[in-house]
Amino acid sequence: MFGTIANLRIGEKAFIEKLCLDKIPLKLLEMGCLPGIEVQLIQVAPMNDPLYIKVNGSHLAIRKETAEKITVVK
Amino acid sequence: MSVDNVVKVALIGNPNTGKTSLFNQLTGLKQKVGNYPGITVEKKQGKCKLSDSVYAEVTDLPGTYSINPTSLDETLVLDTLLNEKNETYPDVIVVVVDIENIKRNLLLFTQLKDLKIPTILVVNMVDQMKRKGINIDIEQLEEKLNTKIVLASARKKIGIEELKEAILNYKSLSKTPVGNISNKIDKEYFSKLRDAFPEFPLYKSWLLITQQTEFEFLTQSQKQLVVKFRENLECIKRYQHKETIFRYQIINDVLKETFNVDKSKATDLRGVLDRILTHKIFGYVIFALILLFIFQGIFDWATYPMDLIDTAFASLSSWTKSVMPQGMFTDLIAEGVIPGIGGVIIFIPQIAILFTFISILEETGYMSRVVFLMDKIMRKFGMSGKSVIPLISGTACAIPAIMASRNIGSWKERLITILVVPFTTCSARLPVYAILIALIIPDKKVFGFLNLQGLTMMAMYLLGFAAAIVSSVLLHNVLKVKSKSLFVIEMPNYKIPSIKNIFYEVVEKTKAFVFGAGKIILALSIVLWFLASNGPSTFKNAEKTVVANVENTNLEQEELQKKIASYKLEHSYIGYMGKTIEPAIKPMGYDWKIGIALISSFAAREVFVGALATIYNVDSDDENTGTIKERMAAEINPDTGKKRFDFPTGMSLLIFYAFAMQCIGTLAIVKRETNSWMWPMLQLVGMGILAYVSAVITFNIFS
Numbered sequence: 158m159f160g161t162i163a164n165l166r167i168g169e170k171a172f173i174e175k176l177c178l179d180k181i182p183l184k185l186l187e188m189g190c191l192p193g194i195e196v197q198l199i200q201v202a203p204m205n206d207p208l209y210i211k212v213n214g215s216h217l218a219i220r221k222e223t224a225e226k227i228t229v230v231k
Numbered sequence: 232m233s234v235d236n237v238v239k240v241a242l243i244g245n246p247n248t249g250k251t252s253l254f255n256q257l258t259g260l261k262q263k264v265g266n267y268p269g270i271t272v273e274k275k276q277g278k279c280k281l282s283d284s285v286y287a288e289v290t291d292l293p294g295t296y297s298i299n300p301t302s303l304d305e306t307l308v309l310d311t312l313l314n315e316k317n318e319t320y321p322d323v324i325v326v327v328v329d330i331e332n333i334k335r336n337l338l339l340f341t342q343l344k345d346l347k348i349p350t351i352l353v354v355n356m357v358d359q360m361k362r363k364g365i366n367i368d369i370e371q372l373e374e375k376l377n378t379k380i381v382l383a384s385a386r387k388k389i390g391i392e393e394l395k396e397a398i399l400n401y402k403s404l405s406k407t408p409v410g411n412i413s414n415k416i417d418k419e420y421f422s423k424l425r426d427a428f429p430e431f432p433l434y435k436s437w438l439l440i441t442q443q444t445e446f447e448f449l450t451q452s453q454k455q456l457v458v459k460f461r462e463n464l465e466c467i468k469r470y471q472h473k474e475t476i477f478r479y480q481i482i483n484d485v486l487k488e489t490f491n492v493d494k495s496k497a498t499d500l501r502g503v504l505d506r507i508l509t510h511k512i513f514g515y516v517i518f519a520l521i522l523l524f525i526f527q528g529i530f531d532w533a534t535y536p537m538d539l540i541d542t543a544f545a546s547l548s549s550w551t552k553s554v555m556p557q558g559m560f561t562d563l564i565a566e567g568v569i570p571g572i573g574g575v576i577i578f579i580p581q582i583a584i585l586f587t588f589i590s591i592l593e594e595t596g597y598m599s600r601v602v603f604l605m606d607k608i609m610r611k612f613g614m615s616g617k618s619v620i621p622l623i624s625g626t627a628c629a630i631p632a633i634m635a636s637r638n639i640g641s642w643k644e645r646l647i648t649i650l651v652v653p654f655t656t657c658s659a660r661l662p663v664y665a666i667l668i669a670l671i672i673p674d675k676k677v678f679g680f681l682n683l684q685g686l687t688m689m690a691m692y693l694l695g696f697a698a699a700i701v702s703s704v705l706l707h708n709v710l711k712v713k714s715k716s717l718f719v720i721e722m723p724n725y726k727i728p729s730i731k732n733i734f735y736e737v738v739e740k741t742k743a744f745v746f747g748a749g750k751i752i753l754a755l756s757i758v759l760w761f762l763a764s765n766g767p768s769t770f771k772n773a774e775k776t777v778v779a780n781v782e783n784t785n786l787e788q789e790e791l792q793k794k795i796a797s798y799k800l801e802h803s804y805i806g807y808m809g810k811t812i813e814p815a816i817k818p819m820g821y822d823w824k825i826g827i828a829l830i831s832s833f834a835a836r837e838v839f840v841g842a843l844a845t846i847y848n849v850d851s852d853d854e855n856t857g858t859i860k861e862r863m864a865a866e867i868n869p870d871t872g873k874k875r876f877d878f879p880t881g882m883s884l885l886i887f888y889a890f891a892m893q894c895i896g897t898l899a900i901v902k903r904e905t906n907s908w909m910w911p912m913l914q915l916v917g918m919g920i921l922a923y924v925s926a927v928i929t930f931n932i933f934s
Contacts (some may be wrong), residue, residue, distance in 0.1 A: 163807065165447070174870055182717050183297075183299060183468075183471055183472065183474075183475065184297070184299075184301055184717065184719055185719055186297070186301070186337060186472060186475045187297040187475055188296060188335065188719055188721070189334070189335050189476075189477055189479070192476070199502075199505070200505055200506070200509055201604065202602065202603050202604060202607060203510065203511035203514070203515075203607065204606045204607040204608075205607075206606070207606050207607070207616070207718065208602060209505070209509070209603060209722060211738045212704055213334060213335065213479075214332060214334045214335060215332060215334075215721065215724065216706075216721065216722040216723070216724075217719060217720065217721060218599070218602070218603045218719075218720045218722055219718065219719055219720075220606070220718045223719070228826070
């Protein structure tokens with residue numbers, strides 16, 4: 158099943174699909190958000206934004222608008 | 232010691248890797264903090280003895296996730312490493328990684344390795360290894376990464392000696408990069424690049440063309456080549472992405488064979504704490520309680536040392552007068568210099584307490600949770616979750632707070648944060664508030680434990696935040712600035728704060744304040760004293776005039792002296808200045824004496840108390856040795872016969888100082904950070920008008 162990180166439920170895991178590199182800032186890649194890597198949604202802030210994810214051993218918080226640009230495969 | 236015996240060391244690492252702890256362990260108190268020329272990034276350097284004849288000069292570079300900078304602080308890391316003429320260009324790089332985040336931390340390491348500078352890898356926090364079930368094969372890792380590895384725990388002083396030994400022998404370190412990235416990306420492209428800059432290592436040339444900044448150290452022809460390569464921006468971006476992906480591939484391959492974590496041993500303390508601290512209700516409640524605790528703490532605890540300092544300087548002043556021969560010089564010392572220094576020293580308790588709290592919140596990792604919790608709310612106001620840190624730091628001093636806004640990704644969010652930070656109650660406002668509140672609010676407890684004065688202080692803080700938020704919303708809707716937002720923050724693991732790190736941080740920040748702002752305060756106090764104790768001809772004839780006026784009345788000697796003193800002040804230079812602006816400030820409820828304090832606190836608001844101290848000191852007779860507060864409380868308004876600092880005037884002053892932009896230092900830093908005079912001028916004028924109008928309204932409501 159396809160979706161974006163923003164569609165995950167809390168605690169749910171998925172794999173990052175091949176990223177559309179133009180839309181993703183380099184910094185996110187450098188922090189470990191890479192294609193083929195498992196990502197887990199850990200927590201959602203009040204008002205559903207930002208999202209707290211675990212990816213590649215890193216714990217990161219990203220905004221929903223960024224999360225919507227990262228497609229994942231469950 | 233000859234220059235040959237100095238090893239220049241650059242300490243680099245991701246944020247939250249314990250880099251600062253390591254720096255403190257290496258250098259102890261032999262640190263100095265300066266500024267890099269031209270920019271206001273703090274430059275932390277320290278000395279460390281390696282052997283009898285060799286010492287290391289260690290530079291603690293700002294924490295960064297990658298060598299590709301996204302902020303001014305990170306640009307500095309790049310500049311230090313690319314410019315061989317830079318005075319901090321290292322002989323050896325020490326890369327600090329956190330064993331728990333080794334994968335992500337190694338990205339920066341592999342980038343640095345490509346620069347072909349001798350590099351040591353410090354794997355930090357190894358004392359956590361057992362507890363977290365981590366196994367690491369050092370020998371194999373050293374071989375695969377072509378580096379010397381030191382296992383360390385900076386907090387527990389493990390591995391420090393071994394690191395010193397490794398630095399001492401830096402010449403024997405390997406300069407071979409990890410893997411050959413350029414071949415994997417595009418062999419042809421990179422061989423062209425290599426031919427264009429044969430004098431540089433390939434990766435250095437790559438960095439030169441991928442950044443947007445201009446590198447001053449390049450020759451004219453090199454600069455032209457850089458511009459030519461940068462033309463194909465699309466291609467560069469694609470290759471940068473590829474580079475990162477390949478680097479992670481290499482790191483994953485290396486770690487697969489050398490590093491493993493036994494997950495069954497991991498405890499989920501982090502998860503539990505996260506669920507509580509970022510909970511949609513408890514999260515905010517806990518944050519509010521922490522803030523309340525901080526503010527009560529500042530007001531309650533700090534008053535004891537502050538009262539002590541105040542009394543001590545008052546008695547020092549009168550003691551000086553009694554032992555030194557009478558005259559101009561004694562007056563300068565006793566009425567100008569000593570109260571001036573006292574006005575600086577009195578800040579120390581509050582600043583120290585505030586910075587202690589702020590650094591505890593940062594050290595524990597809690598601050599990132601606050602950012603996470605507040606981002607959506609702050610965005611509604613036009614700021615970012617990251618604006619919370621500047622706004623809280625702003626309660627200590629706006630200058631470092633504005634510098635702390637650098638990591639806000641979006642320019643618009645950052646600009647708004649910079650513009651509204653001066654509304655937060657900085658420590659320079661504290662003494663002004665403290666003295667006014669003590670004068671107009673009764674010292675009572677409500678609900679048995681909350682101090683009424685403390686609550687008023689908290690209300691002033693809230694007022695500052697409210698002003699910041701309201702003006703932020705306003706700016707958000709008015710400002711038409713286009714900017715892309717980038718918001719990625721790391722949520723570090725929770726840590727018990729290191730007392731040593733907090734101590735150094737507090738000492739450093741307090742020192743910076745005392746010597747930075749202190750100079751202005753002291754200088755202004757002396758100027759003020761001079762203006763108050765000199766004047767035109769009416770001033771010189773003060774004694775005669777007063778004696779002639781009271782000739783037929785039967786005045787006590789003491790009364791007469793008082794009359795002469797206040798006549799003198801009124802006819803001094805500063806008295807005339809105060810009188811000149813009196814019509815303008817009368818609507819706010821102030822007289823010319825408060826006017827003097829307003830004029831003198833134009834450049835720095837904290838001068839207010841010192842100015843009043845000087846004014847009332849000059850004004851009073853020599854035997855009066857009360858504290859500033861006592862003297863202010865005794866002051867009578869001749870128009871009404873009531874106390875000068877009554878409720879309406881006090882409230883009006885509180886409001887004025889809450890809103891007015893009285894800080895030259897902040898204006899200067901805003902100019903530097905926004906690269907324009909427009910924004911600081913907007914602050915000065917906008918906040919000034921707001922302060923005046925609100926103070927007039929306040930005075931009229933309460934009178």
